[in-house]
Amino acid sequence: MGQKRSRDQAMDDGDGKPGQTTSPYVAMFEGFRKELDEHHDRRERIVKASRDITAVSKKIIFSLQRARNLGQSLPPFIVKSNTQYWETIEKQYRAVSADLQGLNVYRYDRQITGGNQEFVEALTFQHYLETQTLITYEEAKARVAAMGGEEGAVQLAPEDYVLGVFDMVGELMRFSISFMASNGKLPAGKTLQDSKAKEEPPEEQTGDKPETDEPVPAEAKEQQPRNALSDLRELRLRLEMFEPPPKSKFNEEVEKKMGVMRECVEKVEKALYSLTVRGQERPKGWMPDVKEDRWAEVESY
Structure with a gap:
């Protein structure tokens, strides 16, 4: 009878509440639970941002398909309509930049990769339409990093x-x-x-020039x-x-x-x-x- 009473007293925490234990493992597992909750919350934020970046990048691509010139500046109506989309993408990257620092860059690479790929697709497509060249990895990486804001640069794999x-x-x-x-x-x-x-000046374009039958130089063909x-x-x-x-x-x-x-x-x-x-x-x-x-x-x- 005395042993049972001793066990009941040992289970009390001093406030008269039975059923609680003073085991040192409780605090450790509570820390694990907190870390897991933060991990899931961080993961959901990155997944949502990636989906939003993907959706907005598709809108940019759809708008770029209305261009009808190659190697020239985009028409003003396309630039105007896409401005809000670029701002939205920057806002989404800035929202998760703090979550993608240090080891988290590699921990959540699968969650952000969809948005990154779609963003690169829109960025390279616009760059090609304007310059007829392919944007380099360093240029694309710098563009993504600049969208991170004060929380840190977002890495582009x-x-x-x-x-x-x-x-x-x-x-x-x-x-x-x-x-x-x-x-x-x-x-x-x-x-x-x-x-x-x-x-060429206008007077040279309209002036009389002798006609020749000389073949086109090879350098001109290459150009x-x-x-x-x-x-x-x-x-x-x-x-x-x-x-x-x-x-x-x-x-x-x-x-x-x-x-x-x-x-x-x-x-x-x-x-x-x-x-x-x-x-x-x-x-x-x-x-x-x-x-x-x-x-x-x-x-x-």
């Missing part, structure tokens, strides 16, 4: 950059096919003659503007040379996107064939019919 470039090929395919369906030719940068005409298909082929060549680490998650994702990337380039090649070869069989002034199979490659996108 090289894997996210590469996968974003793979996705950008699909958007360039859609842009090229839409351009061909509307203009009857591949999108290309400024011609050599146009760039020279802007540099002819690149079109979207030549750039797509160059991208395909470079991406096919890329060798990710074997037996890794990154390698699996690259293999999936590699097949899609090749299909996108082939679609532009087939569309150009349909436009060039089959299009010449039509009379002057003829407009393609969406129901005709031979124009399906151009009009189905």
Whole structure:
């Protein structure tokens, strides 16, 4: 009877509340619970930010598809409509920048990778439309880091950059096919003659110049503007040379996107064939019919 009373007294915490223990492990497990709660809350914030960045980046890409020039500044209406989207992306990165510091950069890389890839896709697509060049990893990394704000820079993994470039090929395919369906030719940068005409004064342009039958120099031919298909082929060549680490998650994702990337380039090649070869069989002034199979490659996108 005395032993039972002693056990009951040992279970009291001094306030007369039975059922509580003074075991030193309680505080330790309470600390574990707090850390797990913080981990889940942090993870949910990053997942939500990644989804929002993905959704807004898609809106930017959709707006960029309305551009009709290559190698030139974007039209003002596109810049105006996309300004709010870029601000939203910066706000989302700033909201989770504190959660993506130190070891958390690698702990939550799978949660932020979707947003990073979609952002890189939008960033590289806009950069290509404006300059007809591919933005470098260092430039994209600096752009993401600048959005972190005072809490710290958000890191852009090289894997996210590469996968974003793979996705950008699909958007360039859609842009090229839409351009061909509307203009009857591949999108290309400024011609050599146009760039020279802007540099020459008006009196030299209208003055009498002797006509010559000299062939076009080889250097002038090399300076002819690149079109979207030549750039797509160059991208395909470079991406096919890329060798990710074997037996890794990154390698699996690259293999999936590699097949899609090749299909996108082939679609532009087939569309150009349909436009060039089959299009010449039509009379002057003829407009393609969406129901005709031979124009399906151009009009189905």
